[in-house]
């Protein structure tokens with residue numbers, strides 16, 4: 389049987405390279421569909437944890453992970469030789485940027501090099517890491533073709549970007565439509581067939597480049613629209629008397645042609661903040677300036693500074709200096725109900741306040757038990773009314789759903805709310821300073 393027939397007959401096996409927020413849910417989804425799945429990761433802690441039946445991604449159930457491991461359907465390893473036993477190999481490794489905000493595709497290169505060493509023929513490699521157009525054909529394909537193999541003949545290659553939204557209770561791996569573009573029409577067909585085993589709707593496009601660009605468009609779209617509301621939120625605060633959150637909610641009642649985006653303390657995570665830079669970097673090679681990307685980044689990256697100023701303004705009205713002021717941060721993860729700290733705007737706010745001289749910052753976040761700020765470890769403090777009462781300023785940087793906002797406001801002296809988390813709090817509104825609230 390050829391690869392396409394094996395996939396359609398569900399007689400194939402999968403390897404997922406990179407078992408993080410993207411790779412582990414994908415691997416588990418294949419395993420629960422009774423497809424033998426290998427998970428490969430270079431992080432020994434992740435491999436050990438999974439081998440012991442322990443899950444570390446909040447969005448997947450612990451029982452599901454231990455079940456597929458016990459039934460032998462999922463096996464974690466740091467050994468790439470399992471690639472030889474796999475028919476479809478997904479690459480889900482990080483794509484960060486460098487200190488100068490240039491793409492770092494070194495993880496993709498390493499993963500492709502290791503995969504190439506173990507290819508046996510008639511396999512399909514699907515890159516899922518978000519990256520700039522031409523990564524699949526320009527960088528991954530030559531590595532896989534080393535030794536005389538030919539794409540479309542000896543192996544198949546496609547790009548199929550990930551759309552997982554950690555913390556989203558409605559849309560997950562299986563029910564979120566996904567795009568796929570192969571190097572040849574057969575590559576597309578095979579990669580789409582593999583995706584269809586676990587994903588309800590798979591959209592085929594004409595090339596990996598279209599799929600790579602499509603993913604960047606998704607994230608740039610978000611970045612630009614968030615920047616727009618962030619800028620207007622600052623204008624509302626400058627003018628006074630208009631609450632930007634109310635404005636967005638009112639506009640969102642239009643049933644067509646509008647999609648709501650909300651202001652906030654800045655954007656974080658592994659996607660919206662980073663991915664636009666992948667395209668602006670590539671555009672430079674073509675003497676092209678991606679103005680929307682640059683402008684959106686400028687506005688969004690200024691938001692933690694805006695929050696810092698909101699905090700300093702409040703402290704200026706108190707009989708304490710920034711050095712002595714007790715600042716209590718609620719929520720440090722980059723968004724609601726996730727444990728992901730990567731590029732979190734809350735961390736940036738804490739850094740900026742520390743640079744301004746603040747020495748007494750603490751945080752509450754049940755998702756993030758500890759973090760590092762300027763090389764020093766900090767631990768989350770458990771919530772108590774006394775803790776809130778003792779703070780000079782409370783800052784809500786992430787609106788986790790396990791916070792009791794009524795109680796926080798009732799006990800706080802001053803609350804800076806960057807997420808409209810206190811929207812439904814009726815008592816004590818005079819203590820709340822809402823970002824974009826127009827106060």
Ligand SMILES: NC(=O)c1ccc[n+]([C@@H]2O[C@H](COP(=O)([O-])OP(=O)(O)OC[C@H]3O[C@@H](n4cnc5c(N)ncnc54)[C@H](O)[C@@H]3O)[C@@H](O)[C@H]2O)c1
Nearest residue numbers: 406407408409410429430431480481483498499517518550
């Ligand atoms: N997290 C998201 O919400 C999300 C959504 C859509 C797309 N993406 C994209 O998906 C990709 C992966 O993101 P993530 O959030 O899962 O990252 P992650 O850091 O959570 O996971 C990546 C994993 O890859 C492993 N790894 C690194 N180099 C490796 C190698 N050479 N071989 C094997 N394993 C290796 C790491 O140890 C880690 O476990 C990125 O390109 C990201 O932009 C992420």
